Amino acid sequence: MKAYMYDNLPGDQRLPHDSGRQVTAEDLAGLGVLYYRFPETSDVDALAAERGYRNRDEIVVSPEKMGDVYEDKVKMFFHEHLHEDEEIRYIRGGQGYFDVRNKGDEWVRIQLEKDDLIILPAGIFHRFTTDESNYVHAMRLFKDEPKWTPLNRAPELDSNNFRKEYVSQYLN
Ligand code: KMT
Ligand code: NI
Numbered sequence: 001m002k003a004y005m006y007d008n009l010p011g012d013q014r015l016p017h018d019s020g021r022q023v024t025a026e027d028l029a030g031l032g033v034l035y036y037r038f039p040e041t042s043d044v045d046a047l048a049a050e051r052g053y054r055n056r057d058e059i060v061v062s063p064e065k066m067g068d069v070y071e072d073k074v075k076m077f078f079h080e081h082l083h084e085d086e087e088i089r090y091i092r093g094g095q096g097y098f099d100v101r102n103k104g105d106e107w108v109r110i111q112l113e114k115d116d117l118i119i120l121p122a123g124i125f126h127r128f129t130t131d132e133s134n135y136v137h138a139m140r141l142f143k144d145e146p147k148w149t150p151l152n153r154a155p156e157l158d159s160n161n162f163r164k165e166y167v168s169q170y171l172n
Contacts, residue, residue: 001035001116003028006099006107013078013129014097016111023108031108032121032170033100039115044090044139047117053088053141061096062135070134077128081150084162085143087120094136101125103171123166125153 003023011017025035038044048056061077063070080101089098091112098110098118111131112118120126130136140146157163 001025001037001113001118002111004109006109008107012132014074014131014134016131017109023102023110027102028100028108028110030170031100031102032124032166033110034119035110036117037115038090038117044117044141048141051086051088053143055143055146056139056141057146058092058137058139060135060137061130062094064135074130079150080125080127080153082123082125082153082157082160082163082166083120083148083150084160085122085147087126087148088117088141090117090139090141091115092137092139095131095133096136096138097129097131099127099129121166121170123160123162123164124170 003025005019005021005023007017007019009017028035036043036047048054061073066073089112091114093114095111095113098112098120099107100110100120101124102108110118151157151160
Protein backbone atom coordinates (compact mmCIF):
# COMPACT_ATOMS: atom_id res chain seq x y z
CA MET A 1 0.00 0.00 0.00
CA LYS A 2 1.13 3.43 -0.85
CA ALA A 3 -1.03 6.53 -0.47
CA TYR A 4 -0.52 10.05 -1.72
CA MET A 5 -2.34 13.15 -2.80
CA TYR A 6 -3.68 12.85 -6.35
CA ASP A 7 -2.11 15.42 -8.68
CA ASN A 8 -5.34 16.36 -10.50
CA LEU A 9 -3.41 16.67 -13.77
CA PRO A 10 -5.04 15.65 -17.02
CA GLY A 11 -4.14 12.22 -18.37
CA ASP A 12 -5.44 8.68 -18.23
CA GLN A 13 -6.98 7.74 -14.86
CA ARG A 14 -4.76 4.62 -14.85
CA LEU A 15 -1.53 6.66 -14.65
CA PRO A 16 -0.10 7.08 -11.11
CA HIS A 17 -1.04 10.79 -10.75
CA ASP A 18 1.38 11.00 -7.82
CA SER A 19 1.79 14.57 -6.57
CA GLY A 20 4.70 13.47 -4.38
CA ARG A 21 2.81 14.40 -1.20
CA GLN A 22 2.59 11.23 0.89
CA VAL A 23 -0.38 10.16 2.97
CA THR A 24 0.05 7.69 5.86
CA ALA A 25 -2.09 4.79 7.04
CA GLU A 26 -2.83 6.92 10.13
CA ASP A 27 -4.12 9.72 7.91
CA LEU A 28 -6.38 7.18 6.19
CA ALA A 29 -7.64 5.90 9.54
CA GLY A 30 -8.62 9.50 10.32
CA LEU A 31 -10.97 9.30 7.33
CA GLY A 32 -12.33 5.95 8.53
CA VAL A 33 -10.38 4.06 5.87
CA LEU A 34 -8.72 0.96 7.31
CA TYR A 35 -5.82 -0.82 5.68
CA TYR A 36 -4.42 -4.28 6.44
CA ARG A 37 -1.73 -6.42 4.91
CA PHE A 38 -2.92 -10.03 5.00
CA PRO A 39 -0.49 -12.60 3.55
CA GLU A 40 -2.76 -15.48 4.58
CA THR A 41 -6.39 -16.02 3.60
CA SER A 42 -6.97 -17.08 7.21
CA ASP A 43 -6.34 -13.45 8.22
CA VAL A 44 -9.21 -12.44 5.95
CA ASP A 45 -11.41 -15.19 7.41
CA ALA A 46 -10.75 -13.84 10.91
CA LEU A 47 -11.58 -10.26 9.96
CA ALA A 48 -14.73 -11.39 8.13
CA ALA A 49 -15.90 -13.41 11.14
CA GLU A 50 -15.19 -10.52 13.52
CA ARG A 51 -17.21 -8.04 11.41
CA GLY A 52 -20.04 -10.43 10.48
CA TYR A 53 -19.15 -10.79 6.81
CA ARG A 54 -20.44 -14.22 5.84
CA ASN A 55 -20.24 -13.96 2.06
CA ARG A 56 -17.62 -13.19 -0.54
CA ASP A 57 -16.98 -13.38 -4.24
CA GLU A 58 -14.07 -12.73 -6.54
CA ILE A 59 -13.79 -10.42 -9.50
CA VAL A 60 -11.12 -10.07 -12.17
CA VAL A 61 -11.07 -6.69 -13.84
CA SER A 62 -9.11 -7.04 -17.08
CA PRO A 63 -9.70 -6.88 -20.84
CA GLU A 64 -9.05 -10.64 -21.05
CA LYS A 65 -11.81 -11.40 -18.55
CA MET A 66 -14.29 -8.68 -19.50
CA GLY A 67 -13.74 -8.28 -23.22
CA ASP A 68 -15.45 -5.35 -24.90
CA VAL A 69 -17.06 -4.01 -21.73
CA TYR A 70 -13.72 -3.56 -19.92
CA GLU A 71 -13.20 0.10 -20.83
CA ASP A 72 -16.80 0.95 -19.90
CA LYS A 73 -16.49 -0.86 -16.55
CA VAL A 74 -13.26 0.95 -15.73
CA LYS A 75 -14.93 4.30 -16.49
CA MET A 76 -17.92 3.29 -14.35
CA PHE A 77 -15.79 2.34 -11.35
CA PHE A 78 -14.15 5.78 -11.62
CA HIS A 79 -17.35 7.77 -11.16
CA GLU A 80 -17.30 9.38 -7.74
CA HIS A 81 -19.85 7.67 -5.50
CA LEU A 82 -20.68 6.39 -2.04
CA HIS A 83 -22.36 3.29 -0.63
CA GLU A 84 -24.72 2.85 2.28
CA ASP A 85 -22.45 0.11 3.62
CA GLU A 86 -18.75 -0.60 4.02
CA GLU A 87 -16.82 -1.59 0.92
CA ILE A 88 -14.24 -4.28 1.71
CA ARG A 89 -11.79 -5.38 -0.97
CA TYR A 90 -8.94 -7.87 -0.67
CA ILE A 91 -6.47 -7.84 -3.54
CA ARG A 92 -5.49 -11.33 -4.70
CA GLY A 93 -3.34 -10.25 -7.64
CA GLY A 94 -2.49 -7.30 -9.85
CA GLN A 95 -2.85 -3.74 -8.67
CA GLY A 96 -5.40 -0.97 -8.52
CA TYR A 97 -6.10 2.48 -7.14
CA PHE A 98 -8.86 3.53 -4.76
CA ASP A 99 -9.26 7.30 -4.56
CA VAL A 100 -11.02 8.72 -1.50
CA ARG A 101 -11.93 12.28 -0.59
CA ASN A 102 -10.10 13.76 2.41
CA LYS A 103 -11.32 16.39 4.89
CA GLY A 104 -10.50 19.15 2.38
CA ASP A 105 -12.46 17.32 -0.35
CA GLU A 106 -9.22 16.54 -2.19
CA TRP A 107 -8.46 13.14 -3.72
CA VAL A 108 -6.16 10.77 -1.86
CA ARG A 109 -4.93 7.93 -4.08
CA ILE A 110 -4.39 4.54 -2.43
CA GLN A 111 -2.35 2.06 -4.44
CA LEU A 112 -3.17 -1.53 -3.55
CA GLU A 113 -1.41 -4.74 -4.52
CA LYS A 114 -1.64 -8.44 -3.73
CA ASP A 115 -2.42 -9.20 -0.05
CA ASP A 116 -3.69 -5.67 0.66
CA LEU A 117 -7.13 -5.36 2.23
CA ILE A 118 -9.03 -2.10 2.48
CA ILE A 119 -12.21 -1.13 4.29
CA LEU A 120 -13.97 1.99 3.04
CA PRO A 121 -16.60 3.23 5.50
CA ALA A 122 -20.22 3.75 4.48
CA GLY A 123 -20.79 7.27 3.22
CA ILE A 124 -17.28 8.11 2.00
CA PHE A 125 -16.96 9.45 -1.53
CA HIS A 126 -14.57 7.30 -3.55
CA ARG A 127 -13.75 5.79 -6.94
CA PHE A 128 -11.65 2.93 -8.29
CA THR A 129 -9.43 2.33 -11.27
CA THR A 130 -7.05 -0.29 -12.55
CA ASP A 131 -3.53 0.94 -13.30
CA GLU A 132 -1.50 0.70 -16.49
CA SER A 133 -1.24 -3.09 -16.13
CA ASN A 134 -5.03 -3.29 -16.67
CA TYR A 135 -5.32 -6.23 -14.30
CA VAL A 136 -6.69 -6.63 -10.80
CA HIS A 137 -8.08 -9.69 -9.07
CA ALA A 138 -10.04 -8.86 -5.94
CA MET A 139 -12.18 -10.54 -3.31
CA ARG A 140 -15.34 -8.65 -2.35
CA LEU A 141 -16.73 -9.28 1.12
CA PHE A 142 -20.39 -8.77 1.99
CA LYS A 143 -22.79 -9.55 4.81
CA ASP A 144 -25.98 -10.94 3.28
CA GLU A 145 -26.93 -9.61 -0.11
CA PRO A 146 -24.29 -7.50 -1.81
CA LYS A 147 -25.22 -3.82 -1.42
CA TRP A 148 -22.98 -2.31 -4.05
CA THR A 149 -25.38 0.19 -5.54
CA PRO A 150 -23.23 3.24 -6.16
CA LEU A 151 -24.84 6.56 -5.29
CA ASN A 152 -23.16 9.07 -7.56
CA ARG A 153 -22.06 12.33 -6.02
CA ALA A 154 -24.84 14.90 -6.11
CA PRO A 155 -26.00 17.74 -3.82
CA GLU A 156 -29.05 15.77 -2.65
CA LEU A 157 -26.74 13.23 -0.99
CA ASP A 158 -26.10 15.87 1.70
CA SER A 159 -29.37 14.68 3.25
CA ASN A 160 -28.58 10.96 2.95
CA ASN A 161 -28.40 9.50 6.46
CA PHE A 162 -25.32 7.37 5.73
CA ARG A 163 -23.53 10.41 4.31
CA LYS A 164 -24.60 12.54 7.28
CA GLU A 165 -23.33 9.89 9.70
CA TYR A 166 -19.98 9.71 7.88
CA VAL A 167 -19.60 13.49 7.84
CA SER A 168 -20.40 13.85 11.53
CA GLN A 169 -18.01 11.06 12.50
CA TYR A 170 -15.01 11.93 10.33
CA LEU A 171 -15.19 15.28 8.61
CA ASN A 172 -16.04 17.61 11.50
C1 KMT B 1 -15.74 -1.35 -6.84
O1 KMT B 1 -16.67 -1.45 -6.05
O2 KMT B 1 -15.33 -0.25 -7.26
C2 KMT B 1 -15.10 -2.54 -7.29
O3 KMT B 1 -15.53 -3.58 -6.91
C3 KMT B 1 -13.96 -2.39 -8.21
C4 KMT B 1 -13.27 -3.66 -8.46
S1 KMT B 1 -12.63 -4.43 -7.00
C5 KMT B 1 -11.04 -3.79 -6.75
NI1 NI C 1 -17.62 1.82 -4.42
